[in-house]
Structure formats: C-alpha cells, structure tokens
Amino acid sequence: MNVQHPLFDLRGRHAVLTGSSRGLGFAMARGLASAGARVTLNGRDEATLSAAVDQLKTEGYEASGMVGDITKADETEAAFAGVGAVDVLVNNAGIQIRAPFLEHSAETWRRMFDTHVMGAVLPSQAVLPGMIERGGGKIINICSLMSEVGRRTVVPYTTMKGALKMLTRGMATELAHHNIQVNGIGPGYFATEMNRALMDDPVFDAFVTNRTPAARWGRPEELSGAAIFLASPASDFVNGQVLYVDGGILAAL
Numbered sequence: 400m401n402v403q404h405p406l407f408d409l410r411g412r413h414a415v416l417t418g419s420s421r422g423l424g425f426a427m428a429r430g431l432a433s434a435g436a437r438v439t440l441n442g443r444d445e446a447t448l449s450a451a452v453d454q455l456k457t458e459g460y461e462a463s464g465m466v467g468d469i470t471k472a473d474e475t476e477a478a479f480a481g482v483g484a485v486d487v488l489v490n491n492a493g494i495q496i497r498a499p500f501l502e503h504s505a506e507t508w509r510r511m512f513d514t515h516v517m518g519a520v521l522p523s524q525a526v527l528p529g530m531i532e533r534g535g536g537k538i539i540n541i542c543s544l545m546s547e548v549g550r551r552t553v554v555p556y557t558t559m560k561g562a563l564k565m566l567t568r569g570m571a572t573e574l575a576h577h578n579i580q581v582n583g584i585g586p587g588y589f590a591t592e593m594n595r596a597l598m599d600d601p602v603f604d605a606f607v608t609n610r611t612p613a614a615r616w617g618r619p620e621e622l623s624g625a626a627i628f629l630a631s632p633a634s635d636f637v638n639g640q641v642l643y644v645d646g647g648i649l650a651a652l
C-alpha cells in the first residue's frame with residue numbers, strides 16, 4: 400500500500416540539495432524524491448555526481464545534476480541560473496577537519512567558514528529572488544548536534560554549525576512574511592564516509608553507541624522523514640527551528 404498524504408506530498412516540487420552526490424545529502428535527495436519531488440543533486444566532481452544521478456534514475460526518480468562549488472559566488476550563481484525554479488533548497492554541503500585547537504590554521508578556519516556558512520548563504524541568495532516572486536519556498540540548513548555541543552578536535556566545525564543554526568533563525572525572521580520557511584536538521588552521529596575514521600576506531604564507536612540513547616549510529620535514510628517534513632506543506636507554519644535527528648544524544652547527559 401502506498402498512501403501519499405497531501406501534507407507530505409512533494410509532487411510538482413523541485414528540490415536542490417548541495418553536496419548530495421553521497422552521504423546524508425544523497426540519502427535526503429532520495430527521500431525527497433520518494434515523496435514525489437524532482438531533485439537536482441550537486442557536487443564538485445562530475446563523475447561522482449553523474450553516478451549518483453544515474454542511481455536515482457535507476458530507482459525510478461526524476462533526478463538531474465548541477466556541478467559546481469557552492470563556496471564560490473560566481474560558480475554558484477552560474478550553476479543555479481541553469482536549473483530553473485527551485486521550491487526547496489537543502490544546504491547540506493559540509494566537511495570535517497579534525498585537529499587540536501592550536502593546530503587549526505587560519506586557512507582551515509576560512510575554509511570551514513566558506514564551506515558551511517557561505518556554502519549556505521550563496522545558494523540561498525541564488526534561489527530567494529525566485530521564491531519571493533513565486534510567493535513561497537523552503538530552505539533547509541543541515542546543522543549538527545554540534546550546533547549545540549562541542550567535542551575536542553572539532554572546534555571549527557562546531558563554530559560553523561553553531562553559526563548555521565543562527566543563520567537559520569536570522570533568515571527565518573527576515574523571510575517568513577514571504578511565506579518562506581527556513582529550518583534546520585541537526586543530525587547526531589550517522590554512519591557516513593565523513594565519519595569513517597570515527598566508526599573504525601573501536602573506542603569512538605563504543606563512545607557513540609554508549610552515549611547515544613538509541614545505542615547505535617544513525618542510518619542516512621533516517622534523515623528522510625525530517626527532510627520530507629521540512630520540505631512539505633506539513634511544515635508551513637514551522638520556521639527557524641532545528642529538528643535534531645540524533646537518537647536522543649542531545650537529551651541525555
């Protein structure tokens with residue numbers, strides 16, 4: 400039985416997800432597509448991107464690719480100019496760089512800022528004029544449990560994810576009267592390539608499973624529900640919120 404509830408129906412909507420040729424971005428693209436959206440995936444590497452697009456097409460979804468580095472203003476503008484009207488933007492592109500605080504160079508800090516903060520600002524600026532003109536839209540910023548808490552060695556990441564939470568609130572405040580909802584999703588510890596080194600470290604793996612009340616790592620497809628909710632009419636009066644999908648880790652001491 401395949402029931403499509405109207406509140407969660409994304410048919411006729413076009414969603415663009417940055418950094419979505421793999422990992423959580425790819426899983427969310429598949430999730431939005433499964434609710435009926437036409438999805439545009441984005442990544443920097445053409446080959447990886449087209450493999451991801453082909454995979455979704457094989458599964459019967461309407462998918463296309465948009466190559467481009469969303470930390471660069473001109474590239475972002477040009478890339479978005481080619482994809483048409485965007486109803487849902489998911490600012491997902493992210494990187495992790497782990498090192499002791501004193502070893503993070505100024506260059507690392509700038510790269511983290513460019514990726515996480517400008518990487519959400521520039522695509523938003525590219526789609527907002529169209530959303531305002533058409534009378535609405537959805538922007539979803541992929542935050543993190545680290546929008547709330549820190550961990551040693553990942554201070555730049557924590558800083559940027561905290562900023563992304565406040566970007567979400569600030570944009571929601573300014574754009575809500577255009578019927579634009581800007582919300583965040585805050586993943587806990589998920590089994591992705593970005594976290595491969597952590598999963599392969601028995602001490603860290605034990606830390607995650609002991610510390611997470613659900614007692615396991617999240618599976619990428621488990622972000623789909625939150626993504627569909629925040630992309631759909633079900634969330635039309637939800638604004639400036641971060642929905643944590645974390646197996647309860649932020650609720651527990």
Ligand code: GCO
Pocket residue numbers: 495497542543544545550553556585586587588589593594597
């Ligand atoms: C780390 C991890 C984390 C999370 C990420 C997901 O080094 O602790 O990379 O930062 O996996 O925040 O939300």
Ligand code: CA
Pocket residue numbers: 549550
């Ligand atoms: Ca941590």
